[in-house]
Amino acid sequence: MPRPAFEGHLKTMIIAIDGPAAAGKGTLARRLAAHFGLNYLDTGGLYRLVGWTVVRSGGDPADPASATAAARALDPAALADGRLLADPALRAEGAGQAASKVAAIGTVREALLDFQRAFADRDPGAVLDGRDIGTVVCPGADAKLFVTASVECRAARRLKELLDKGEQAIGERVLEEMRERDARDRARSVAPLVPAADAVVLDTTELDADAVFAKAVAIISGRRPASL
Numbered sequence: 001m002p003r004p005a006f007e008g009h010l011k012t013m014i015i016a017i018d019g020p021a022a023a024g025k026g027t028l029a030r031r032l033a034a035h036f037g038l039n040y041l042d043t044g045g046l047y048r049l050v051g052w053t054v055v056r057s058g059g060d061p062a063d064p065a066s067a068t069a070a071a072r073a074l075d076p077a078a079l080a081d082g083r084l085l086a087d088p089a090l091r092a093e094g095a096g097q098a099a100s101k102v103a104a105i106g107t108v109r110e111a112l113l114d115f116q117r118a119f120a121d122r123d124p125g126a127v128l129d130g131r132d133i134g135t136v137v138c139p140g141a142d143a144k145l146f147v148t149a150s151v152e153c154r155a156a157r158r159l160k161e162l163l164d165k166g167e168q169a170i171g172e173r174v175l176e177e178m179r180e181r182d183a184r185d186r187a188r189s190v191a192p193l194v195p196a197a198d199a200v201v202l203d204t205t206e207l208d209a210d211a212v213f214a215k216a217v218a219i220i221s222g223r224r225p226a227s228l
Contacts, residue, residue, distance in 0.1 A: 016137070047100075104189075
């Protein structure tokens with residue numbers, strides 16, 4: 001069965017990587033994009049940008065009207081080169097919590113969907129990571145990975161990341177916030193966090209980044225079209 005038009009042309013490849021926060025999907029996705037010569041989009045960055053935009057304006061990221069207005073105001077041209085999503089402020093825990101709240105709003109997800117699909121359709125293909133890439137954004141992707149790890153492992157990784165940046169953080173609080181975010185992501189009525197039926201689940205709890213990358217390359221290489 002041919003893929004929908006937004007999935008790309010015959011000579012493109014789309015890799016969908018989903019999973020919860022701090023599972024390692026972003027690091028993996030960037031390495032895969034470089035390895036296969038594909039474009040890369042951190043779709044979570046879009047939601048972080050929307051949520052943080054609302055917070056900086058003094059609004060509530062859980063408010064549908066404020067969040068939707070912020071999502072619709074994003075300029076695709078300004079986002080295309082990735083510089084907006086590279087803002088260090090978007091990597092802070094506050095931005096992550098705001099992202100989780102705006103991501104639960106259906107009208108926000110609708111506003112960002114066309115941008116994500118258009119990005120996936122760019123030659124020579126793309127690696128997109130997020131929480132609903134394989135299920136909603138690119139259901140016909142050539143390869144789908146669901147990257148996960150135990151919540152304790154993910155909280156420890158996030159704590160180290162925050163401390164390395166010089167931010168003050170308490171392990172118990174980071175773990176609590178991780179559990180709260182997981183619950184929101186999995187329970188939302190629109191595009192909940194679940195593996196696609198045809199995704200390969202990759203548990204990174206006991207693996208370092210190099211081992212995860214090697215496994216992912218092996219999985220994806222077995223599915224690459226001959227034209228690549």
